[in-house]
Amino acid sequence: MSERVRIRFKRQGPMRYLGHLDMMRYFQKAVLKAGLDVKYTEGYHPHQIMAFAYPLAVGMETYGDYADIEFNTVNDPEEIVKKLNGVMREGTYATGAVLLPEKALNAMAAVEAADYEVIYDIPGCSCEEVKEASKRAVETLLSSESVTAGKSGKNIREGILFADVSFTEGENRLILKLLSGSKLNARPADVFNAFAEAFGERKAVSRLIRRLEIYGKNEQGELVPLGSEGVL
Amino acid sequence: MRFEDRKTALPDEVLMRVDKPSRYTGGEPGSVMKDDKDIRCRFVMCFPDVYEIGMSHLGIQILYGLLNSYEDVWCERLYSPWTDLDKIMREEKLPLFSLESGRPVKEADFLGITLQYEMCYTNILQVLDLSGIPFYSKDRTDDDPIVIGGGPCVYNPEPIAAFFDMFYIGEGEVVYRRLIDLYEKCRDEGVSRQDFLHEAAKVPGIYVPSMYDVSYDENGRFKSMTPLFDDVPARIRKQLVKDLDSSFYPLYPVVPFIRATQDRAVIEVQRGCIRGCRFCQAGQIYKPIRERSVDTLEYQAREILKNTGYEELSLSSLSTSDHTGLKRLLEYLIGYCDEKKINISLPSLRIDAFSLDVMDKVQDVKKNSLTFAPEAGSQRMRNVINKGLTVQDILGGSEMAFKGGWNKVKLYFMLGLPFEEDEDCRAIAELCNEIAKVYFDTVPKEERHGSVQITASSSFFVPKPFTAFQWARMNRPEEFEEKAKLTKRAVREQLNQKRISYHYHDSGTTIIEGIFARGDRKVAPAIVYAYEHGALFDAWTETFSYENWIKAFNETGVDYEDYIFRLRDDNEPFPWDFIDCGVNRQYLLNEWHRAAEAAVTPNCRDKCAGCGAASYGCGICVEKR
Numbered sequence: 001m002s003e004r005v006r007i008r009f010k011r012q013g014p015m016r017y018l019g020h021l022d023m024m025r026y027f028q029k030a031v032l033k034a035g036l037d038v039k040y041t042e043g044y045h046p047h048q049i050m051a052f053a054y055p056l057a058v059g060m061e062t063y064g065d066y067a068d069i070e071f072n073t074v075n076d077p078e079e080i081v082k083k084l085n086g087v088m089r090e091g092t093y094a095t096g097a098v099l100l101p102e103k104a105l106n107a108m109a110a111v112e113a114a115d116y117e118v119i120y121d122i123p124g125c126s127c128e129e130v131k132e133a134s135k136r137a138v139e140t141l142l143s144s145e146s147v148t149a150g151k152s153g154k155n156i157r158e159g160i161l162f163a164d165v166s167f168t169e170g171e172n173r174l175i176l177k178l179l180s181g182s183k184l185n186a187r188p189a190d191v192f193n194a195f196a197e198a199f200g201e202r203k204a205v206s207r208l209i210r211r212l213e214i215y216g217k218n219e220q221g222e223l224v225p226l227g228s229e230g231v232l
Numbered sequence: 233m234r235f236e237d238r239k240t241a242l243p244d245e246v247l248m249r250v251d252k253p254s255r256y257t258g259g260e261p262g263s264v265m266k267d268d269k270d271i272r273c274r275f276v277m278c279f280p281d282v283y284e285i286g287m288s289h290l291g292i293q294i295l296y297g298l299l300n301s302y303e304d305v306w307c308e309r310l311y312s313p314w315t316d317l318d319k320i321m322r323e324e325k326l327p328l329f330s331l332e333s334g335r336p337v338k339e340a341d342f343l344g345i346t347l348q349y350e351m352c353y354t355n356i357l358q359v360l361d362l363s364g365i366p367f368y369s370k371d372r373t374d375d376d377p378i379v380i381g382g383g384p385c386v387y388n389p390e391p392i393a394a395f396f397d398m399f400y401i402g403e404g405e406v407v408y409r410r411l412i413d414l415y416e417k418c419r420d421e422g423v424s425r426q427d428f429l430h431e432a433a434k435v436p437g438i439y440v441p442s443m444y445d446v447s448y449d450e451n452g453r454f455k456s457m458t459p460l461f462d463d464v465p466a467r468i469r470k471q472l473v474k475d476l477d478s479s480f481y482p483l484y485p486v487v488p489f490i491r492a493t494q495d496r497a498v499i500e501v502q503r504g505c506i507r508g509c510r511f512c513q514a515g516q517i518y519k520p521i522r523e524r525s526v527d528t529l530e531y532q533a534r535e536i537l538k539n540t541g542y543e544e545l546s547l548s549s550l551s552t553s554d555h556t557g558l559k560r561l562l563e564y565l566i567g568y569c570d571e572k573k574i575n576i577s578l579p580s581l582r583i584d585a586f587s588l589d590v591m592d593k594v595q596d597v598k599k600n601s602l603t604f605a606p607e608a609g610s611q612r613m614r615n616v617i618n619k620g621l622t623v624q625d626i627l628g629g630s631e632m633a634f635k636g637g638w639n640k641v642k643l644y645f646m647l648g649l650p651f652e653e654d655e656d657c658r659a660i661a662e663l664c665n666e667i668a669k670v671y672f673d674t675v676p677k678e679e680r681h682g683s684v685q686i687t688a689s690s691s692f693f694v695p696k697p698f699t700a701f702q703w704a705r706m707n708r709p710e711e712f713e714e715k716a717k718l719t720k721r722a723v724r725e726q727l728n729q730k731r732i733s734y735h736y737h738d739s740g741t742t743i744i745e746g747i748f749a750r751g752d753r754k755v756a757p758a759i760v761y762a763y764e765h766g767a768l769f770d771a772w773t774e775t776f777s778y779e780n781w782i783k784a785f786n787e788t789g790v791d792y793e794d795y796i797f798r799l800r801d802d803n804e805p806f807p808w809d810f811i812d813c814g815v816n817r818q819y820l821l822n823e824w825h826r827a828a829e830a831a832v833t834p835n836c837r838d839k840c841a842g843c844g845a846a847s848y849g850c851g852i853c854v855e856k857r
Contacts, residue, residue: 012236013234013235013236013237013238013259014235014236014238014240014257014258014259015235015236015257015259015489017240017247017253017254017257018254018489018490019254019490022254022489022490022491025489025491026489028541028543029261029487029540029541029542029543030541031541032537032538032541032542032543033538033539033540033541035538040573046573058248058253059244059247059248059253087541089234089235089261090235090236090259090260090261091234091235091236091259207244208244
């Protein structure tokens with residue numbers, strides 16, 4: 001018997017330069033340090049049963065990522081959050097946990113979409129110019145029929161569910177909701193590049209990409225955060 | 233300060249351009265942040281190689297923990313930027329920084345550099361260069377940190393003496409507190425850099441090269457070294473920890489985010505070695521052997537595993553099989569680790585019934601290979617080097633292992649040893665063949681899982697200071713190549729040759745290592761020349777250029793052949809004679825003569841050879857034998 005817990009976490013600061021495998025190793029160590037009753041695989045090389053919803057790219061921050069971890073027994077998922085945060089101080093923190101129903105999809109299979117913000121500058125531009133140019137660029141992006149992904153050359157226009165710009169606290173943000181999954185996977189860096197292209201001569205430069213939330217689907221087919229009740 | 237609020241020293245656009253940016257961002261679990269207003273001394277501790285290598289080193293973890301346990305000291309880490317970042321830092325004029333604070337190295341009070349192998353010497357210059365610190369100690373001012381070296385290479389620091397303000401001879405746990413107190417006092421009183429160095433030269437174990445004058449004979453060979461002042465000692469005594477149980481050991485080591493070369497919890501079971509192998513420097517300079525008690529080791533293993541979350545534990549020492557409590561320790565650790573699903577990574581144990589039983593318990597069904605280090609092929613040569621391993625040990629151990637289900641054997645040899653003949657090289661091949669034969673003789677056909685695989689590799693021998701072979705002539709590159717080819721041919725002539733694979737190391741690095749090992753102060757300009765002509769990361773085959781080095785010696789007028797290709801006279805003074813590491817020159821000379829007769833000297837536990845280390849009054853020297 002075991003119970004699967006979906007842990008929501010954020011990552012910020014210099015830890016964002018870790019690759020996906022290093023993040024997994026970090027979590028494995030945190031689980032042991034926290035003294036959690038984690039479940040191991042059988043066999044000669046037992047390892048913790050742990051699955052991440054969506055690998056974080058090197059350089060990316062997150063406010064809402066998820067990892068599923070199996071435990072032998074769970075009293076209160078919130079206790080796991082507390083214990084993990086008692087040993088994690090490097091820039092990654094657990095922000096919530098839910099016990100998953102047995103039929104729940106594994107974290108990776110459940111992912112349907114994700115929200116992002118890309119913080120960017122346009123070197124040598126005044127505030128007002130940036131605002132005007134940004135609004136035009138996001139309109140151009142949304143009205144174009146083809147947005148090409150850098151590596152695969154695929155058209156990912158269909159994968160852009162939402163795009164807008166905002167200007168607060170002296171930072172320029174491109175806000176995105178993008179489809180993710182095996183059929184069509186829109187990466188924020190590719191979408192940002194297309195947005196930057198739309199500026200024409202003065203290019204926008206990305207400073208930070210941050211994931212805000214990851215979504216799955218509920219039975220009605222609506223997008224819901226991966227850690228909410230009713231997610232498939 | 234919260235870890236996530238730390239600014240990285242390098243801007244994002246640089247970090248996103250380099251391989252493994254986490255090498256340069258710090259903030260790992262176990263790393264220590266302090267506030268400037270609480271500290272009086274900022275100590276940057278450098279391992280002059282890439283992060284993954286440096287982070288694997290136990291000595292740095294010990295010193296980092298120890299220095300940070302002092303309230304007034306902040307010890308930070310520094311590793312060599314890999315070639316990609318090196319290039320960017322030069323182009324964009326970015327100053328080298330320490331990992332914790334991200335601040336320039338040049339602003340630190342001390343820059344400590346550990347010298348674990350000779351081939352890191354150009355990396356020292358890279359660190360100084362990128363930090364904006366002059367290469368030569370004599371050119372530094374109050375704006376520069378005190379550059380201090382430590383580690384095994386300081387047992388002949390002379391080739392790099394000009395780059396250092398001081399060296400620490402011995403184990404770091406002993407006099408760092410005293411040295412830092414002296415530094416803080418001198419700074420408060422406005423004492424000049426020069427006068428501080430003079431005072432530091434009186435601290436036991438601290439060698440300040442600028443306080444000594446070196447003279448050479450008519451052939452330009454080292455003759456003598458004399459202190460420039462009456463109050464500076466003529467001999468420097470190695471500092472050593474007498475009791476390991478009460479000495480500092482890091483229970484909260486820094487755990488790297490990215491995978492380091494040695495990425496596991498480590499307990500240090502003992503220091504020193506009882507075996508007087510005549511080629512081995514570590515065996516002499518860390519004498520006498522001091523064990524850590526099993527109780528302490530069990531406690532430390534539990535604590536470190538709990539504090540780090542590591543899933544693997546390893547045991548560190550020069551020869552773990554010689555620990556008198558090993559059986560009890562391993563029984564405990566196997567039980568504890570099995571319950572916690574933790575792997576034990578075994579050191580190379582002497583192969584016998586006990587160690588095979590232990591390996592059987594900790595290894596999975598796909599049995600890893602078994603390792604022997606006979607170092608030489610013939611019994612005569614093993615006696616010459618005083619390696620107390622007999623052919624019966626090797627063949628008997630192999631037989632037991634084969635019966636236990638192992639079928640891979642790894643063997644380590646050296647070529648170019650003193651008194652070596654062609655037949656000794658051929659004996660390497662014959663020994664490999666014998667081992668294969670044992671397999672076919674003892675394992676019935678139906679019980680064989682795949683066939684036996686024997687992997688032999690040989691490195692070329694480098695004579696090191698403070699060994700019986702410090703008088704020896706080193707082989708020339710052609711001789712090395714010839715011996716390696718002879719060995720290879722001999723392997724091909726064996727009956728079981730298909731089961732044996734043989735590799736040998738590059739001879740180019742060996743030659744350069746030999747020059748640094750026994751060179752003197754005249755070598756320094758050649759190191760600067762080589763560095764300025766592109767030498768860096770010389771320990772890495774992809775970055776090492778032999779031609780560049782030979783050119784450097786020629787251009788700077790360094791007669792490098794004289795340091796290595798010459799049999800030294802029994803009475804020839806050595807540049808490292810001023811160091812007193814306990815083991816005295818007369819004992820080493822006796823051992824050199826005994827090597828010529830292929831006479832074996834018993835190990836410390838069997839019989840005291842009177843090496844001189846007993847003057848420390850600790851470890852095996854005062855225990856009941």
